[in-house]
Amino acid sequence: MQACGCYDSSMNYRHAFHAGNFADVFKHAILIGLIDALAAKPAPFCYIDTHAGAGRYDLRDEESRKTGEFVDGVRRLLVATSLADSLRPYFDLLRVANSAEANGHLNIYPGSPLIAALAMRAGDRITLCEAQEAETTALKNLFAGDRRVGVHRRDGYAALSGFVPPHERRGLVLIDPPFEAQEAEFRAIESALAAAYSRWPTGIYAIWYPIKLHRQVLPFQRWFAARDIRKTLVAELMVDADDSPLRLNGCGMVIVNAPWQFDACLARLLPDLARLLARSPRASHRIEWLTRE
Numbered sequence: 001m002q003a004c005g006c007y008d009s010s011m012n013y014r015h016a017f018h019a020g021n022f023a024d025v026f027k028h029a030i031l032i033g034l035i036d037a038l039a040a041k042p043a044p045f046c047y048i049d050t051h052a053g054a055g056r057y058d059l060r061d062e063e064s065r066k067t068g069e070f071v072d073g074v075r076r077l078l079v080a081t082s083l084a085d086s087l088r089p090y091f092d093l094l095r096v097a098n099s100a101e102a103n104g105h106l107n108i109y110p111g112s113p114l115i116a117a118l119a120m121r122a123g124d125r126i127t128l129c130e131a132q133e134a135e136t137t138a139l140k141n142l143f144a145g146d147r148r149v150g151v152h153r154r155d156g157y158a159a160l161s162g163f164v165p166p167h168e169r170r171g172l173v174l175i176d177p178p179f180e181a182q183e184a185e186f187r188a189i190e191s192a193l194a195a196a197y198s199r200w201p202t203g204i205y206a207i208w209y210p211i212k213l214h215r216q217v218l219p220f221q222r223w224f225a226a227r228d229i230r231k232t233l234v235a236e237l238m239v240d241a242d243d244s245p246l247r248l249n250g251c252g253m254v255i256v257n258a259p260w261q262f263d264a265c266l267a268r269l270l271p272d273l274a275r276l277l278a279r280s281p282r283a284s285h286r287i288e289w290l291t292r293e
Contacts, residue, residue: 015178019057020070020109022277023251025077026237027176027208028115029090029269030253034172034206035119036089037259044123046171047116048163050156050192051178052128054138055113056097059106070109072239076276078106084272086265093118112174113139117149124148127163129156157192164200176208186220190227197229197256204257211250214242224254224290232291233258235266237273241282254290263287 018024038045059070077083077091096118097110110118113128120126126149130136136153143149152159160173173196179185189207197205211217224232238250255262270285277283 014063015053015111016057016061016063017067018069019064019111020059020074022069022073022237022239023208023210023248024109025073025090025277026251026273027253028110028112029087029273030235030255030266031112031115031174031206032089032093032119033262033265033269034204034255034259035116037262037265038170038172038204039119039121039124041170043170044121044125044168046125046127046166046168047120048127048129048160048166048171048173049112049116050129050160050173050175052113052130052135052139052151052156053111054135055111055128055142056138057109057111059109064109072279073277074106074109080276084276086269086272087276112176113149114142116174117143117146120148122148125166125168126150127166128152129154129159131155157188160192161195161199164196164203166200169202172204172206174206174208179210182210182212182216186217190220190223193229193256194227197227202257204255204259207254207256209252209254210248211236211238211242211252212245212248214238214250216245217252221254221290224256228291229256230291231258231293232256232289233263233266234286234288234290235270236286237270237277238282238284238286239274239277239279241280263289 083091094106098106098108101107116126128139128151139151175189177185233255236252240249242249266287274283274285
């Protein structure tokens with residue numbers, strides 16, 4: 001998808017095939033931590049999601065069963081004999097998302113929009129962008145009657161600078177694109193983020209990215225220092241060694257304006273994720289400040 005105001009009809013990415021995989025567990029555990037940090041202060045805040053997806057996925061559906069990616073992701077939490085305290089907020093939210101399921105089964109996997117809606121307060125606000133018609137319809141149905149949530153069928157990159165700064169002056173932007181063309185996606189993120197940051201330099205921006213070969217993401221990470229975007233933290237989880245461009249070996253998240261002591265929060269979370277989700281003994285994790293104040 002390019003950073004433009006039109007819809008890309010050629011994009012065929014469907015997150016339903018990947019819902020609940022290890023990258024979702026990583027991304028959503030961090031997202032909950034960021035929302036909890038914002039909610040620690042009484043003033044309301046806004047959550048903006050540039051690539052919202054459908055918001056809710058049934059792991060019994062054909063798409064999920066076809067790939068089975070959730071087996072090496074969220075399913076590992078469900079069968080674990082014990083769960084680390086760092087993962088308890090994530091697991092508790094999964095339970096809430098499945099409260100209507102018979103016998104307490106965890107059949108529903110919440111996407112980022114539903115996770116945000118469950119974690120946020122009544123006075124906070126949610127803005128969701130999604131370019132695909134079917135996913136936009138699913139979002140509108142999911143949040144019908146929730147006055148906190150606004151759903152927009154728009155290219156999230158193009159729309160972002162128009163949504164910031166939010167009138168709350170506090171908030172979080174999640175940029176979680178499909179990465180169908182990796183190099184083009186990184187450049188689109190840089191363009192959209194530069195425009196948004198120039199308008200709202202105090203907002204929190206969380207950018208998720210996949211890792212196949214780690215050297216492919218280094219130019220993106222160096223971009224933040226080159227643009228003088230300060231207080232930027234990176235967290236990465238490798239479930240296998242990054243020696244094959246043919247599979248997803250890990251993922252990362254860059255957090256601009258990371259909340260106070262969030263690096264310490266990640267230092268507790270990532271080792272637990274690595275132990276739980278590792279596909280090989282070469283699994284690893286990393287936390288580093290790309291830029292400081």
